[in-house]
Amino acid sequence: MSNHNSDSPKHLKHYFANVDQQYETSKFAMWAFILTEVLTFAGLFVAYIVFRSWYPDMFVDAHKLLDVNKGLMNTIVLITSSLTMALAIWAIQKNNRKLSLLMLIATFVFAFCFLGIKFLEYSHKFEVGQLPGEYYSYMGPEVVHLNNPHIFFSIYFIMTGLHGLHVAIGMGLIAWLIYATYKGNLSSEYYTPMEMIGIFWHLVDLIWIYLFPLFYLIG
Amino acid sequence: MSEHHITPLRTYLIIAASLLFLSGVTVWVSYVDLGPLNIVVAMLVATVKASLVAFFFMHLLWDDKKNLTMFLMSLMFFGIFVTITLLDTEFRGDLDLNPEVKDPINKRAAFYDTLPLTDSHGHPVDEHSDDHHEDKDHH
Numbered sequence: 555m556s557n558h559n560s561d562s563p564k565h566l567k568h569y570f571a572n573v574d575q576q577y578e579t580s581k582f583a584m585w586a587f588i589l590t591e592v593l594t595f596a597g598l599f600v601a602y603i604v605f606r607s608w609y610p611d612m613f614v615d616a617h618k619l620l621d622v623n624k625g626l627m628n629t630i631v632l633i634t635s636s637l638t639m640a641l642a643i644w645a646i647q648k649n650n651r652k653l654s655l656l657m658l659i660a661t662f663v664f665a666f667c668f669l670g671i672k673f674l675e676y677s678h679k680f681e682v683g684q685l686p687g688e689y690y691s692y693m694g695p696e697v698v699h700l701n702n703p704h705i706f707f708s709i710y711f712i713m714t715g716l717h718g719l720h721v722a723i724g725m726g727l728i729a730w731l732i733y734a735t736y737k738g739n740l741s742s743e744y745y746t747p748m749e750m751i752g753i754f755w756h757l758v759d760l761i762w763i764y765l766f767p768l769f770y771l772i773g
Numbered sequence: 774m775s776e777h778h779i780t781p782l783r784t785y786l787i788i789a790a791s792l793l794f795l796s797g798v799t800v801w802v803s804y805v806d807l808g809p810l811n812i813v814v815a816m817l818v819a820t821v822k823a824s825l826v827a828f829f830f831m832h833l834l835w836d837d838k839k840n841l842t843m844f845l846m847s848l849m850f851f852g853i854f855v856t857i858t859l860l861d862t863e864f865r866g867d868l869d870l871n872p873e874v875k876d877p878i879n880k881r882a883a884f885y886d887t888l889p890l891t892d893s894h895g896h897p898v899d900e901h902s903d904d905h906h907e908d909k910d911h912h
Contacts, residue, residue: 585843592847604862637789756830763822767815771803
């Protein structure tokens, strides 16, 4: 610490030359993490592509068992939450802590709505047995069971499930941001955690942008 | 920290409005039968939306380009992943060395024949109600 003069900001770690270097380093590391996240989902997207090319008709039949309205509602909820997250960062950049706090709480509420709607979807599917793999038991009036719909639901549950897990983790992070902002730990001088969690939250939105048409809007 | 780019509020609102509009478009277009073009249009719209999110909400437009490079690299690796996998799965059995490899799992999976059947409300139904045969399968 001796090589820092007394007026260096308290959030500046001693191993960085200045706050800009610290900020840029954090952001680059965050994007490295985003890369690993994209690759995590990439494996599942590849599974989707391979099985859809093997069973084009089954995907069309099975997707009709999903509720487009709930999917669209979740899309709207998630895009709005992305906006409020961006506005929370905008507000803290302008040093408007109160507005930032409000926007973070809104983001948290929207995230909760998303999981709520997802819960309704999942519970209905559990009830009627539209489940992955060998747990599939839905034989309804449609003839979907003639061509292996359990594969569609395996991919559906794993992809939306992992995405839902990200939403849940994001909620935890946003809750922590609400606490930190409320405590006054973040300001226009130092809002790195909010910027990074913002990037994470937008990634969650970005993945859903692809999941929505791929599952709910086939053919 | 003071020199960070601050995106104007108007930009955020326009981007969010565009995203919501494009979500509507993608739902609407899915009900129009374009044949194989449906998936192309859907993915095109999704990619436009994803770009808006990445460039404006994630601030990539104003960031140092190394962050954009990192992101594009992840997409590039995804492209390699897809291509090499499809080179296998799309051409299985084409050499006729082992005909069984082609369309390996195109039939109805075996477990469907032993499933307890349920209707759209999750109530069990009996497919062979004539012979009063009770299927009590244990999994």
